[in-house]
Amino acid sequence: MKEFTSEELLNFNGKTGHPVYIAFEEKVYDVSKSALWSKGIHMNRHPSGKDLSGEISAAPHGPEVLERYLQVGILKKGPPEELRHLPAILQNLIQQFPMARRHPHPMIVHFPIAFSMGASLFILLYLLFQNPRFEIVSFYLLILGAISSPFAMATGLFTWWVNYRLKLTPFVRRKIQLSILLLILEIILIIWRSSNQEISDPTYFIVMLLLTPIVALLGYYGGQMTFPTEK
Ligand code: HEM
Ligand code: HEM
Numbered sequence: 013m014k015e016f017t018s019e020e021l022l023n024f025n026g027k028t029g030h031p032v033y034i035a036f037e038e039k040v041y042d043v044s045k046s047a048l049w050s051k052g053i054h055m056n057r058h059p060s061g062k063d064l065s066g067e068i069s070a071a072p073h074g075p076e077v078l079e080r081y082l083q084v085g086i087l088k089k090g091p092p093e094e095l096r097h098l099p100a101i102l103q104n105l106i107q108q109f110p111m112a113r114r115h116p117h118p119m120i121v122h123f124p125i126a127f128s129m130g131a132s133l134f135i136l137l138y139l140l141f142q143n144p145r146f147e148i149v150s151f152y153l154l155i156l157g158a159i160s161s162p163f164a165m166a167t168g169l170f171t172w173w174v175n176y177r178l179k180l181t182p183f184v185r186r187k188i189q190l191s192i193l194l195l196i197l198e199i200i201l202i203i204w205r206s207s208n209q210e211i212s213d214p215t216y217f218i219v220m221l222l223l224t225p226i227v228a229l230l231g232y233y234g235g236q237m238t239f240p241t242e243k
Contacts, residue, residue, distance in 0.1 A: 013086055014040075014085035014086070018090065021087060025059065026049070026053075033084065034078075036068065036078055040087055041081045046081065095174075117167040117170065117234075118234075121231065123157075123164070125231055127153045128154075128157040128227045129223070133150075134150035135147065135220040151202075154198060157198055168234075172184055183233045183234075190226055194226050194227065197222065197223065
C-alpha cells in the first residue's frame with residue numbers, strides 16, 4: 013500500500029483535477045466520489061489532503077463513515093507540514109496537546125470582551141441612574157479587562173504565528189492596532205480614575221463607552237478569520 017508523507021497528502025485536495033484524499037488514524041482514504049467532499053472540503057469546514065483524526069470528535073458521526081470509501085494508502089508519522097515553520101519543541105508540544113494549537117485564543121478572549129463590555133454597561137447605568145455603586149463596579153470591571161487584555165493579545169500573536177505563519181492580513185493588522193488601542197485606553201482610564209476620588213469629566217465616560225465597540229470589532233474580525241461569512 014502506498015505511503016504518503018503529510019506534504020504529499022496536501023496535493024490530494026480535490027483542486028485542479030486532483031482526487032480528494034483524507035487521512036484518519038494513519039489510514040488514507042479516497043473520498044473523491046462523495047458528494048459531501050466534492051469541493052475538496054467537507055461541511056464547509058474540514059479540508060481534504062490532511063489528517064483529520066482530531067476533528068471527527070465534533071462530527072455528528074463516527075469514523076465508521078470512512079468504511080464506505082477505499083483505503084488507498086498509509087500516512088507516514090511525523091510532524092505535519094503545516095507545523096514545520098515552528099521550533100521542534102513547539103511542534104512536539106502541539107502534537108502532544110493538539111488543543112494548544114487553536115484553543116487558547118478563543119478561550120481567553122471571552123474575558124476582555126466580557127469585562128470591557130461590562131465596564132461600559134455599568135458606566136451607562138451610572139449615567140442613567142446616578143447610583144455611584146454602578147460607577148465603582150464599572151471601574152473594577154475595567155481593571156479586570158485591562159488584566160485580561162494582554163493575555164488575549166499574547167494568545168492572538170501565538171495563533172497568528174502557529175496558524176497564519178505571521179502573514180499580515182488586513183484583519184490581523186486591524187486586530188493588532190485595535191488591541192493596542194484597547195490596552196492603552198484601559199490603562200489611561202485606570203490611572204485617571206485612580207487619581208480622582210470622583211469622576212465627572214464626560215471624556216472619561218465616552219472613552220469607557222468606546223471600549224464596547226472596540227472589543228466587538230476585535231471579536232468580529234477574529235470571527236471572520238475563523239468562520240468567514242459564506243458568500
Ligand atoms: C463538525 C464536523 C463534521 C460534520 C458537521 C460532519 C457532517 C457529516 C454529515 C451530516 C454526513 C452525512 C451523514 C451520513 O452520510 O451518514 C457526513 C458524512 C461523512 N463525513 Fe462528516 N462531518 C464532520 C466531520 C468529518 C470529518 C473530520 C471527517 C473525516 C475524518 C468526516 C468524514 C465523513 C465521511 C467520509 C462521510 C461519508 C460521506 C459519504 O457517504 O458520501 N466528517 N458528515
Ligand atoms: C483583546 C484583544 C483580542 C480579542 C478580544 C480578540 C478576539 C478574537 C475572537 C473572538 C476570535 C474568534 C475566535 C474563534 O471563534 O475561534 C479571534 C480570532 C483570532 N485572533 Fe484575536 N482577539 C484579540 C487580539 C488579537 C491579536 C493581538 C492578534 C494578533 C495578531 C489576534 C489574532 C487572531 C487570529 C489569527 C484569529 C484567528 C484564529 C484561528 O483561526 O484559529 N487577535 N480573536
